[in-house]
Amino acid sequence: MAIDKAMNVLIVDDYKTMLRIIRNLLKQIDFNNVEEATDGPGALAKLRSGSFGLVISDWNMQPMTGLHLLQEVRADDRLCSTPFIMITAESKVENVVAAKQAGVSNYIVKPFNAETLREKIDKVLGHA
Numbered sequence: 001m002a003i004d005k006a007m008n009v010l011i012v013d014d015y016k017t018m019l020r021i022i023r024n025l026l027k028q029i030d031f032n033n034v035e036e037a038t039d040g041p042g043a044l045a046k047l048r049s050g051s052f053g054l055v056i057s058d059w060n061m062q063p064m065t066g067l068h069l070l071q072e073v074r075a076d077d078r079l080c081s082t083p084f085i086m087i088t089a090e091s092k093v094e095n096v097v098a099a100k101q102a103g104v105s106n107y108i109v110k111p112f113n114a115e116t117l118r119e120k121i122d123k124v125l126g127h128a
Contacts, residue, residue, distance in 0.1 A: 003125050005030045007053030012036075012043040012069065013087070014061040022056060022087075028114040029121070040064025044072055047079050054121065059088035059095065067102055074103040083124045087112075 009031050011022045019036045026034050035050070037043035039061055047055070055073065059066040066086055073079045083105045088095060091109045099107060105124040108116060 003122065004053060006033055007031075008033045008035060008051060009054045009056065010035050010037060010043060010046055010050075010052045012038075012040070012055065012057035012061070012066065014038050014058065018058065018087075022117075025112075025114045025117050029118040031121075040066070040069040040072070043069055047073065047082070048076070052082060054124070055082055055084045057084065057086060059086055059090075059099075067098060070099065070102045070104055085120055085124060 009026060011019055011026070011034060013019050013022065016038070019038070023034050023036070035046060035052075037046050041064055043055070043057065046052075057066040057069055066088075070084050070086065073082060073084060084103070085106045085108060086099050086104045087108045087110060089110045096107060106120045108120055
């Protein structure tokens with residue numbers, strides 16, 4: 001079964017340049033239905049009012065971290081099974097452990113390219 005490239009993808013980062021980079025990488029691997037949120041509360045509002053097949057979120061954000069956003073998504077009955085990829089600049093073991101315990105689907109360390117993003121998405125969506 002092929003991955004549905006038409007699914008809605010929500011990207012979350014408080015840094016506009018990073019949103020643009022992720023959007024462009026997604027476009028390179030044929031994901032064109034991309035929405036953006038610049039913080040956790042905004043992302044939650046979009047997730048609760050829409051239908052998304054994947055969330056890609058930065059870890060380091062204010063006022064809600066990517067980890068807190070992930071915990072909120074996993075605690076929501078309607079959203080809890082939404083695939084969630086965390087992006088971070090730090091590859092600290094305790095961060096990876098915390099994200100895994102919170103139910104992250106996968107993890108990407110910056111910097112990354114379209115190929116890395118595609119591999120992670122393939123793994124997360126179960127078609128690797």
